[in-house]
Amino acid sequence: MLRYIIRRLLIGVLILVIVCALTFVFFRVLPTGNPALLRAGRDPQPKLIKEIEGVLGLNKPLIVQFWDYMKQFFLHLNLGYSYYSQESVKALITERLPATLSLTVGAAVLWVLGGLSVGIISALRRHTIVDRLSMGSALLLLSVPEFWLGFVFLLLFANDIGKLKILPGAGSYVGLTYDPWKWFTSLIMPWIVLASGGAAVYARLMRSSLSETMREDYIRTARAKGLRERLVVRQGVRSAVNPIVTLLGLEIGVLLGGAILVETVFNIPGIGVENFKAIQSSDFPVVQGTVLLASAFIIVANIVVDIAYAYLDPRVRYS
Amino acid sequence: MSAAEPLLRVEDLRVEFPSEDGVVHAVDGITYQVFPGRTLGIVGESGSGKTVSSLTALGLTRRQGALISGRILFDGQDLLTLSEEKMRAIRGNDIAMIFQDPLSSLHPLYKVGRQLTEAVRAHRDVSKAAARARAVELLGLVGIPDSVRRVDQYPHEFSGGMRQRVMIAMALANEPKLLFADEPTTALDVTVQAQILALMERLQRELGMAIVIITHDLGVVAEMADDIAVMYAGRIVETASAVRLFAAPEHPYTWGLLKSIPRLDAPRDEDLVPIPGTPPSLINPPSGCHFHPRCPYSQPDHERIDPALEPVPEEPQHHVACLLESGVRRSLWAQLREGNTPEQALAAVGPAEPAA
Numbered sequence: 001m002l003r004y005i006i007r008r009l010l011i012g013v014l015i016l017v018i019v020c021a022l023t024f025v026f027f028r029v030l031p032t033g034n035p036a037l038l039r040a041g042r043d044p045q046p047k048l049i050k051e052i053e054g055v056l057g058l059n060k061p062l063i064v065q066f067w068d069y070m071k072q073f074f075l076h077l078n079l080g081y082s083y084y085s086q087e088s089v090k091a092l093i094t095e096r097l098p099a100t101l102s103l104t105v106g107a108a109v110l111w112v113l114g115g116l117s118v119g120i121i122s123a124l125r126r127h128t129i130v131d132r133l134s135m136g137s138a139l140l141l142l143s144v145p146e147f148w149l150g151f152v153f154l155l156l157f158a159n160d161i162g163k164l165k166i167l168p169g170a171g172s173y174v175g176l177t178y179d180p181w182k183w184f185t186s187l188i189m190p191w192i193v194l195a196s197g198g199a200a201v202y203a204r205l206m207r208s209s210l211s212e213t214m215r216e217d218y219i220r221t222a223r224a225k226g227l228r229e230r231l232v233v234r235q236g237v238r239s240a241v242n243p244i245v246t247l248l249g250l251e252i253g254v255l256l257g258g259a260i261l262v263e264t265v266f267n268i269p270g271i272g273v274e275n276f277k278a279i280q281s282s283d284f285p286v287v288q289g290t291v292l293l294a295s296a297f298i299i300v301a302n303i304v305v306d307i308a309y310a311y312l313d314p315r316v317r318y319s
Numbered sequence: 320m321s322a323a324e325p326l327l328r329v330e331d332l333r334v335e336f337p338s339e340d341g342v343v344h345a346v347d348g349i350t351y352q353v354f355p356g357r358t359l360g361i362v363g364e365s366g367s368g369k370t371v372s373s374l375t376a377l378g379l380t381r382r383q384g385a386l387i388s389g390r391i392l393f394d395g396q397d398l399l400t401l402s403e404e405k406m407r408a409i410r411g412n413d414i415a416m417i418f419q420d421p422l423s424s425l426h427p428l429y430k431v432g433r434q435l436t437e438a439v440r441a442h443r444d445v446s447k448a449a450a451r452a453r454a455v456e457l458l459g460l461v462g463i464p465d466s467v468r469r470v471d472q473y474p475h476e477f478s479g480g481m482r483q484r485v486m487i488a489m490a491l492a493n494e495p496k497l498l499f500a501d502e503p504t505t506a507l508d509v510t511v512q513a514q515i516l517a518l519m520e521r522l523q524r525e526l527g528m529a530i531v532i533i534t535h536d537l538g539v540v541a542e543m544a545d546d547i548a549v550m551y552a553g554r555i556v557e558t559a560s561a562v563r564l565f566a567a568p569e570h571p572y573t574w575g576l577l578k579s580i581p582r583l584d585a586p587r588d589e590d591l592v593p594i595p596g597t598p599p600s601l602i603n604p605p606s607g608c609h610f611h612p613r614c615p616y617s618q619p620d621h622e623r624i625d626p627a628l629e630p631v632p633e634e635p636q637h638h639v640a641c642l643l644e645s646g647v648r649r650s651l652w653a654q655l656r657e658g659n660t661p662e663q664a665l666a667a668v669g670p671a672e673p674a675a
Binding site for chain 2: 223
């Protein structure tokens with residue numbers, strides 16, 4: 001197992017390097033605007049642009065820039081400095097990370113618990129009104145974009161612009177250590193909005209997965225043993241979650257993508273917003289840093305999921 | 320047959336499943352009884368209703384939306400009228416069941432020990448430690464060596480035969496009075512089959528339970544059963560003691576089953592005679608005698624008249640549902656036993672006139 005984990009981590013590092021290289025290339029090839037030009041002010045002299053390019057290291061060949069970046073990253077864990085604020089990208093990320101973690105971890109919990117429980121209820125009450133209602137709303141939540149759903153929630157429940165002024169609105173986020181209660185209430189709407197799409201997918205997956213396992217022979221055996229139905233269902237659920245857990249690793253990427261939109265709509269000072277702003281202003285080091293962080297997050301999540309899967313399914317563990 | 324009260328008495332049991340294509344008449348009015356400590360073999364092709372009838376006795380077809388009528392008397396109470404909770408208390412406790420494929424019938428993600436202890440704890444208020452001790456004891460009882468270690472293994476770490484032993488151990492957890500064994504050896508190697516049958520016989524002697532063994536394999540019932548019921552298209556077409564059924568079968572379908580198994584003591588040049596055709600649809604079963612489309616001896620009026628299960632003359636314990644006249648049947652079987660084909664037998668006996 002340890003060898004497996006080490007191998008996966010090494011592959012993970014390789015993937016990070018590739019992601020980094022791709023970001024480098026995309027940023028140069030795609031017409032995102034020359035950062036030096038953007039910084040040089042209105043109607044700049046070509047000399048000034050050249051000068052700024054020199055300061056930012058943009059005049060070196062791409063491969064050298066990449067090599068310098070990699071060296072800084074792996075030897076000093078240095079992610080460079082913002083083209084605009086000169087702030088260290090690492091410091092920027094450290095400062096913004098708690099908000100994004102609060103948002104995504106909470107949403108992931110809500111997503112999994114909500115999706116699975118709705119799926120279980122639907123599977124056990126197939127073709128009833130409860131099932132149809134939950135599957136109908138799941139389809140709806142799947143189809144609407146997060147930013148739209150976010151605005152709808154704000155218009156309905158925010159204490160400034162909402163019809164029912166019951167929850168703190170956009171821009172109300174405070175840190176967990178500053179005021180836990182305000183932290184919690186300010187995140188309720190973002191959590192729901194970010195979790196809804198994934199929860200809907202999970203509800204539908206769990207419904208079909210559980211409907212399938214409840215037809216298995218071992219479920220018949222469990223009933224033939226005289227187990228109470230609650231325990232029989234538990235055996236079905238135990239098998240049904242396995243394929244869904246595997247998907248969780250992949251869905252982390254979807255979650256992070258959604259976080260950009262939700263942070264923007266609810267004005268949460270997280271990494272997603274920062275990434276969005278950086279893309280708009282061609283602040284390359286910040287884009288690079290946030291993309292690297294997100295990839296690392298996804299890679300680690302996938303390793304964790306695979307290890308968890310080995311514990312969930314003894315047949316995988318031994319082969 | 321024993322003069323004792325039957326342990327299980329199934330009376331005119333009908334099980335129907337509504338489906339999109341029409342109502343499936345899975346079990347179409349069957350009656351049988353099982354006596355304490357004895358073994359009934361139910362024989363038939365796939366889809367003859369043998370599994371459905373036993374699942375119904377355990378109350379496991381209710382939630383599939385089956386329409387059930389008739390009576391299933393067990394220990395003096397009609398199981399069909401019991402509440403789900405009372406039925407649950409009987410399942411796995413007084414009546415247990417083992418299934419065809421032990422791999423798919425065991426939960427792949429739970430240790431064998433856990434699956435055994437939950438069977439014990441479903442019916443007995445014992446501590447986890449006591450249930451575990453019982454699980455180890457049960458594995459030993461069914462002949463699994465090193466049971467203390469094996470109890471912590473998963474089903475995929477067991478061989479096919481060992482898995483079926485685990486299934487049997489699970490079924491025996493609460494010392495049931497009646498065990499339904501649904502094709503218990505079909506998924507196993509031949510040598511392992513014999514071991515499992517021997518194990519079931521030993522456990523039956525030791526624990527005194529009655530067994531209903533459901534199979535398509537006449538070899539298995541010859542080995543195990545005291546009495547045999549032959550099912551065809553949801554009905555019992557013949558029932559007799561095992562000795563009697565193998566010596567003097569009365570129903571053409573039973574003849575077909577007997578003639579379609581290879582025998583080592585028969586000459587090599589004697590051909591196997593398969594039963595022509597395929598099992599009938601249970602949605603639109605054939606009219607009259609359900610077997611008539613496949614019966615080499617059927618007469619024109621057999622597609623109109625529905626035969627009842629009636630005692631054979633001078634053999635009150637031997638019942639058959641056949642429209643051929645008893646004397647004709649005996650002559651036909653005599654011909655078939657000589658190794659003649661159905662056509663030769665029919666020619667020798669002459670055009671059989673049905674009893675009016």
